[in-house]
Amino acid sequence: xxxxxxxxxxxxxxxxxxxxxxxxxxxxxxxxxxxxxxxxxxxxxxxxxxxxxxxxxxxxxxxxxxxxxxxxxxxxxxxxxxxxxxxxxxxxxxxxxxxxxxxxxxxxxxxxxxxxxxxxxxxxxxxxxxxxxxxxxxxxxxxxxxxxxxxxxxxxxxxxxxxxxxxxxxxxxxxxxxxxxxxxxxxxxxxxxxxxxxxxxxxxxxxxxxxxxxxxxxxxxxxxxxxxxxxxxxxxxxxxxxxxxxxxxxxxxxxxxxxxxxxxxxxxx
Numbered sequence: 352x353x354x355x356x357x358x359x360x361x362x363x364x365x366x367x368x369x370x371x372x373x374x375x376x377x378x379x380x381x382x383x384x385x386x387x388x389x390x391x392x393x394x395x396x397x398x399x400x401x402x403x404x405x406x407x408x409x410x411x412x413x414x415x416x417x418x419x420x421x422x423x424x425x426x427x428x429x430x431x432x433x434x435x436x437x438x439x440x441x442x443x444x445x446x447x448x449x450x451x452x453x454x455x456x457x458x459x460x461x462x463x464x465x466x467x468x469x470x471x472x473x474x475x476x477x478x479x480x481x482x483x484x485x486x487x488x489x490x491x492x493x494x495x496x497x498x499x500x501x502x503x504x505x506x507x508x509x510x511x512x513x514x515x516x517x518x519x520x521x522x523x524x525x526x527x528x529x530x531x532x533x534x535x536x537x538x539x540x541x542x543x544x545x546x547x548x549x550x551x552x553x554x555x556x557x558x559x560x561x562x563x564x565x566x567x568x569x570x571x572x573x574x575x576x577x578x579x580x581x582x583x584x585x586x587x588x589x590x591x592x593x594x595x596x597x598x599x600x601x602x603x604x605x606x607x608x609x610x611x612x613x614x615x616x617x618x619x620x
Contacts, residue, residue, distance in 0.1 A: 354380035355387050355539065356496055356549055365525040367532040369393060371620055375532070379521065385545035386517065386524060388538045391494060397535030401462040402440060404615055405534055406488075408608060410443065416487060417447035419564070419579065420511060424453060424483065427576060428509065432482030435472060435506050438489045442467030483509040490514040491529070491537045497549060500567075504553065508569040515563050517542040533619040 352361050361378035364386065369375040376389040391397075402409065424430045434455045436445045445457040445467035457464050458472035472479075484507040491514050493499045503510055515529045517540050524530070524540070531537045543559055550557035555567040560577040 352376075352378050352387075352389065354378075354382065354385060355494075356380065356385050356545060356552075357382045361387070364521065367525065367530060369532045370396060370535045371533060373535075377525075377530075380545065383545040383548050384517065384521075384542045385548075386540040391535075391538045393535050394494070394538075398461060401459075403531070403534040403536055404619065405531060405612060407611055407615065409440070411608070412487070413444045413447060416513070417444060417451065420485065421448065421451050421453065423511070423577070427572065429482050433475075433479065435481045435484045437484050437486040437503050437506065437510075438492075439464070439467075439485075439487075441465045442470075444485070444487065445470060479506075481507040483507050483511060486510055486512040488513055490541065491539050493539050496539055497552065500549060501553065504555070504567070508555075510567045512565055512567075513563045514541055514565070516559075516561070533616055 352363075353359065354361050357380055359380065359382045361380050364377050364379050366374050366376050369388075370393055373393055375391075375393075377386055378389070379386050424434070430453065432454070434448070434453055436442075436448075436455055436457050438459050438461075439445055439457040440459055440462045442457040442459075442464040443466045445455045445464075448455040449467065449470060455467070456470050456472055456475060457467045464471050484503060486503055489503075490496065490500070490512060500510075518524055518527055529537065529540070543561070546559065546565060547557045550567050553567070555569060556571060558566040558568070558572055558574065558576050560579075564577050566572075566577060
């Protein structure tokens, strides 16, 4: 099978049971380490629901990202510009960003915009160019990554996106939670080499926090542009006091996120 990003040779890595019924092969690009499934014939079935049952981190992820992206936009972009959340699902991120004062719009061809109704791409003039676009948890869904990333870049020369980077040890990939074979929607997996290859191919600079947040841009930034911003000494001290008080208040409580994830995963079997 040929690599979806380089067109070069791939190596068969393993087979996983997708949607608990299909034996699917996963291949590694020999040039970059990018991993892809065989041709994904099961996607219509996988997308019977646009948001998977296992994506229970959607709300907390958007809340966390709204804070981090907001700071990035103020410090590095024209924060008074127009922004687009591409494949933004229910529109939660767009709503959170608009609440902060950023002029965000949402677009998603598969999912209804519930939280940011009336602030959709369709409400803007055709050909609107955005200061930046965001694309959270999108790239791992792409059937033809290079061409589909080109489509996103038509909206802006700056794309902030998230996707979890592959484990450094290829032997760990077959049991990596991000493969998510139970839902069948994740079909493309990247490391820094693969993302750098795509950026160079398309004529963009590439930046990463080394974990999950990345940027393609025509602009030149410092290499650590995506590293979390360090708060002032007084703010750090204040947060520490608040955090300690919260820990004491909720001392007997523990997040149910991961246990709920495992519970739903078992139900899907």
